[in-house]
Amino acid sequence: MAAPSASVDTAARYVAAFGRDAILAEGRRAVENGDYRWATQVLHHLVFADPEDTTAKKLQADAYEQMGYQAEGPQWRGIFLTAAKELREGIAPAVFATASTDTIAGMPVDILFDFAAVHVIGEKAADADVWFDVEFTDLGETWTVWIRHGVLNARPGATNPPLTVRAAKVLAAAILLTPAAAKGLLAEGKIAVSGDPSVLDDYAAVLDEFDPDFPVVTP
Known part of the structure; x- marks a missing residue:
């Protein structure tokens, strides 16, 4: 408790x-x-x-x-x-999400990774060592993502990580924010991965899901 x-x-x-x-x-x-x-x-x-x-x-x-x-x-x-x-x-349930699919899809890639970074729970990620590449198939760009010392960072350029995810930007965004979606997208042939898919499980383990129904003036 x-x-x-x-x-x-x-x-x-x-x-x-x-x-x-x-x-x-x-x-x-x-x-x-x-x-x-x-x-x-x-x-x-x-x-x-x-x-x-x-x-x-x-x-x-x-x-x-x-x-x-x-x-x-x-x-x-x-x-x-x-x-x-x-x-x-009482607390009124949110009737809409400010981070809609269209909003996320319209983000520049660097801002997309910044948005993903704020979902990382620092305490859970304190000892995490997560590393993977994201290849945006519709943009012709590859970015490296890593989490160390509780912080997610990303930079353009391919590396030699244990996992590479290949997807269009809107689908890559879905994976970055909801890694569990990767299995379904992979089964449908909408994305491709090479390497160790368990890296996404490690990534998912340190992410938070925001609750928009939070109190303003009550405990």
Whole structure:
């Protein structure tokens, strides 16, 4: 079981020290006086100490909503109103992915590898030694990919790795982000590999899958 975050632990200590009722009263007083920023900071401790405290969540949502109405910039307005919505309704499932197939396919190759690099979990990859080439059959380019010391790097040019993957860019991107897709693509004859395919298993073992449904103002 994962240890509670520092914010959760701190919130619990605040509530233990000052009491829920006193903190809630201060938050309500701040909202009534129009001191919305202070209200959100005070009520934050109640929400993080007890995410099921609906009274605190509703009051904090009211404060964030007012901050959203008062915000001049659309970015902050969106953040505050999103926070209010989450407190009232919970985390809303993402209805679309910003990294669509078309978006990924349109990335320059170096940016594609940068995008793949942010999926690497540094702790898992700390002792990894992964090395393979990617030959983009539709671009006439070959890039070398390696992971060492928890970091993915890539550079143009072929080497003599234990594995070479040959695929069109859009399929190569799918493999870089979801290595498990390689087996199906290989069986369908859409890609070709030479060398040791288990390298992709080693690569997959250090990748993370991003969850777009993350909390903004709740633990």
